[in-house]
Amino acid sequence: MQPDTHDSKKTMPFQGTRVVVAMSGGVDSSVAALLLAQQGYDVVGVSMQVWDYRNNGGCKSRATCCAPDDFSDARKVAAMVGVPYYVFDLEQIFREQVIDRFVSTYKSGATPNPCVDCNSKVKFRELRDRATSMGVPFVATGHYAQVRHDADGSHLLRGSDSAKDQSYFLYGCARSELASTIFPVGAMTKQEVREIARHHGLTTADKPESQDICFVSDTAKDFVTRIGGRGLSGAVRTRNGKILGSHAGLHRFTVGQRRGLGVADSLSGDDGPHYVVELDPKTNSVIVGPRTELERTEFEVGEINWLIDPPQTPIDITVQVRHRHSGVAARLFPNGLDRARIEFTDQWAVVSPGQAAVFYDPANIEVLGGGRISPVSVHGGW
């Protein structure tokens, strides 16, 4: 390690503290790297190669992150900021932990959330493990989320910009690692981030937003068909067994979906338009019904990761059941360490098995934990 000879930097509190910054080639992580370098951190820029676009459906979509062009943007930004930059090859682990599960979850009739898997099982885990093995104590990303440290420890909070908040995707991170995780843009708005990037002439300043599922260049359902093969066709029916039509594979549907059911709208009948209310892998059928059949007063969550001491008794929470959902009041009844039942207390929300349910405090700011929404049980509160 070379001693830094710039005397002016000596006043900086983080002088010489090493941090690995995950750089996607987008504006948020570019500014994250810049801000940390300005604070005196010894920044190491890293991009994670998770998907080979050239051999898996191309990269026609501008929405993809991690594409080769994005790496050259990240490399350029690292050079402008004056920090070393490396690429980690995570293709194999990404395929195992994210793609395979994405495809199999869809095919089992649930709706996967690949970004949660990617963050917790691939990006954060690999970034942390490799940083640790290289002797780098801190990890940073350009996510819109915040970490607050107090006497109780470290707490994961929503990002200040409620329109950009990404804390929903981060509930799977290890509690013990929050203390050494930095989200440099978490307290900023997207506009502020872009302004900083423009002010410093970063090439990524005006880059368009990436979309949620970075590896899908067509639609998620076409992707599943392409990678996982065609699904079995089956019946579209109502809960009381009336067959309304047929479908080309469960993976083409999501609970709560209204359009594209392949059944005539005239069938909406007296009880209003039909929604997908359940996907049943046992009979391979799509069950449709009126909106009232989506109403549930409670649901189960499994594979919970806690960012607080796991509660022993029921607690009041705000629960967020999708990325673009603002959260509703609920009561959480723990069932062992990693399962819980959630009861809506005020208004209900459509829940899709397979998606993440993330628990916030009643003020809807701090992430308490989260898990995966379990398939509907027969005795569910319909």
Next chain:
Amino acid sequence: MPINLDANASFDLLPEVQDGLQQLLDRRDLRGLNPSSIHTAGQRASSLIERSRDSIARLVGLPKGGRVIFTSGATEANNLALNLPFADSVHCASTVAGLVTTKVEHPSVLEPSQALIKRGVRVSVVTVRDLPEGEILTASEVADLVDSSTRLVSIMAANNETGHLLPLRAVRDALIAKNPNTLMHSDAVQIIGRVPFSMEALNLDLVSVSGHKLGALSGVGALLVGSRVAHGAMILGGPQERRWRAGTENVLGIMSLGVAADLAYTQLELRSVVMRERAAQLCSALLNIIPDARLISNLDHGLPNTLSITIPGVLADDLVIALDLAGILCSSGAACASGKPEPSHVLLALGLSERDARSTLRFSLQGTESPADIEFAAQSISNAVLHMRRSSTRGASCAA
């Protein structure tokens, strides 16, 4: 200043080369640098590259009647060498023409070989294995694949990843007995400037050389062509390089190559001795601190500067990054421009498992390192390895 133990990827620019370039760039009367121009500025440029031509010819031991053809690097030189003997065999079904090469060549030989297959050339590839005395193939294995249709045998002089030397003289002798008309090419990029080498003594027809493996600029190289090789070209245009390679010459690059060649020629023996001593020092220090490390190279019979070493339980790519952050430059297998690290084809050909290949590092020395540099490097390497092994036993830590 980081310590460059990655000389097989690129030497440090030699101070003498830097000074020479600087002096030229500092001249305020520098006009155009087109060696083909008739005027005095053109003549000056021309004399710069001709001086370099002589320097390279002397260093590589060009036989009488041969030529030095400057190229954009050894990749272009290898492409030209592989194509010259097959210029007339395109789409001609009645002609049988053969090429014999080895499994451990650089991609700039392997890829043109693949392209020749598509043009109807019969390509035979000699496999390699770990033999006694640092050998990885025998001359008779090469000769067995040679027949009356074989036009070219292309064998590297020393492997870039492991430092193994290939038996050029024995192959040449076997070739003369089997088919004296067969031309012989050697990619000599890694041996030049490390071990004494003579194109004339080895009776070679084509030899490829790279600038930045010698301490010159990157983007310049040369193909040395003996008198038996029929004239040909891949890049067509003006009459430069006696029509072997069209295009205005890279004057600064060629000049730097000449300076580096002169230094390599005068310092070769000393450099070789220092390389061997320092590499041995690094090797014994590493094997001492990391007892389960396995040496792939053979320092007694191979290149004096190249140490390929398998460190079980460590991902070489990660170690390269950790060492970079600690101020030590090295590489895992060959440098990969695409950013997509595949396990080294050379290590796999030598019988390593994919897992071991991914745990193999290459340290390659320049011969300018001090014993203290090596001590520092060995300490940094073992620290990084020990730290990496400790942290990997701690296991994955992110839940959910």
